Each structure stands twice: as C-alpha cells, then as structure tokens.
Amino acid sequence: MKAVNLIFLLLSITVSSFSQIILKKGADREYTSFIREYLNVRVICGYGMMFLATVLTVLAYSGMEYKNAPVIESLGYAIVLVLSFFFLGEPITRRKVLGTVIILCGILVFYI
Amino acid sequence: MKDSRTELQTEKAEKLKKAEKRITWKNVLFLQLIVIVFTFSGVAAKFASGHPFFSSGFILFFGIQIAILGVYAILWQQIIKRFDLSVAYANRAMAILWSMLWAAVFFRENISVQNVIGVLIVLVGTIVINTERKAEHYETDSGFGKSVKK
Numbered sequence: 001m002k003a004v005n006l007i008f009l010l011l012s013i014t015v016s017s018f019s020q021i022i023l024k025k026g027a028d029r030e031y032t033s034f035i036r037e038y039l040n041v042r043v044i045c046g047y048g049m050m051f052l053a054t055v056l057t058v059l060a061y062s063g064m065e066y067k068n069a070p071v072i073e074s075l076g077y078a079i080v081l082v083l084s085f086f087f088l089g090e091p092i093t094r095r096k097v098l099g100t101v102i103i104l105c106g107i108l109v110f111y112i
Numbered sequence: 113m114k115d116s117r118t119e120l121q122t123e124k125a126e127k128l129k130k131a132e133k134r135i136t137w138k139n140v141l142f143l144q145l146i147v148i149v150f151t152f153s154g155v156a157a158k159f160a161s162g163h164p165f166f167s168s169g170f171i172l173f174f175g176i177q178i179a180i181l182g183v184y185a186i187l188w189q190q191i192i193k194r195f196d197l198s199v200a201y202a203n204r205a206m207a208i209l210w211s212m213l214w215a216a217v218f219f220r221e222n223i224s225v226q227n228v229i230g231v232l233i234v235l236v237g238t239i240v241i242n243t244e245r246k247a248e249h250y251e252t253d254s255g256f257g258k259s260v261k262k
Binding site (some may be wrong): 022023028043058092093101103112 | 153
C-alpha cells in the first residue's frame, strides 16, 4: 500500500466518523412524515459527507487488496466511540471499551 | 416548525424512553443485515477501482456502489434510532466477516486460518458490546456536547 492510499483512507475515516454523529443527531429527532426523516439538513449533510468519504475510499482502494480495507477503517470504531461521547452524550462504558479493544485485536490478528 | 426548546425536550424524553429498552436480538439481526448490504458497496468499489478512472466500467460500478449505499443509508437511519451510535457503529466491525467471504468469492483472494481467527475475535468483541445493559445509561448526563442545559 502506498502512502497516498493511506492518506486518502485516513481522510475518509475522519469524514465518515463525523458524518455518523450528524446522522445520529438527525435520526433522534421526530418528524412529521417518513420523507422528512431524510429530507432535512442533518441527514443530507451527513450523507453528503459520506459520499465524499466514498470517493476517497475508491481512490484509496486502487492500490490495495480489498480485504485489507476494513483494517484501517476500524480506526473509525474508536473515533466514533469518542465522538459520540462528546457530541451525543453517550457514555463510554467498560463494556464498550472492552468490546472495541477486542474488535481492534481481532482485526489486527486478521491483518498481521 | 416546532420551537427548539420543545424539540430538545422531546429529544431528551425519547432518549430516556430508549434507555429503558435493552438491545433486542431482533434489532441486532436487522443491524447485521444492514451491515451485509453495506459490505456489497465495498465489493462494487473494488470492481470500480479495477477500471481506469471515469471509464464506462468505472462509472458503472461506482454507480452500483452509490445505489447500494443509498439503500444502506435509508436502512441505517432507521436502525440508529434504536441504538446508541457507538453500539450500532461497532456492529459494523462484522463487515470483516462478510468482506472476507466476498474477497474469496468475487476476487479470489486467499483466506488464511489467521483471517478466520481474527474474524472470530471480532465476533466476540461485537457480542460484548451488544450485551451491554442500557438501563443505567442516561442517569448521568455525561458528555459536554449536549445542549440540554437550561
């Protein structure tokens, strides 16, 4: 994997982690109709960011094996855990930390 | 348009209501199905990357990728209402299992014993997160990004 692929991938992870926060904020609101659950600023922004992340991912994939992608993307689990504490008030429990560490270990074992 | 204060209160009430619920296996199953849909977008992305940028093949597979992500997006918005984001997102780690299968099926990439062990460990981690009891969660208002201060 070339350095440029890694940079695209890291950028993509950061953007998509933030998009999750915005999407969750959008999902927790009440709307008058099903279509409004999607046609609102938060959800549109969130998926716009995800689209951007997707473009970055495609650029990154061109230099690596497909099965390696989830490894680097897994950094996102830790990032989302931290961001959801700060922006959504979701507690970081022992179980969440333990589970995330186990997941990251598994992914590492898969990769090495 | 509701005024923002009422909206914040309903938001908080919703959260408290949700906090009383435990994570049900039905929701986890629904979540895992969405993860499978999501992994197919990765397959399309890899197919796209095999074609020169903006060639017809690239555009086709990139289009398919976007279509899959569209379906995934609609489903994802529905499921994250029922979970903490940190829990729902961690479940996406199971994508490693599906990606491994698709890597073998579509791209004939090799799967090692170590790959399988890694996937099993990820499975354990996902189960640990999913067996979280939610009841005690929202009693303390942790996190300072919250705008519920009056």
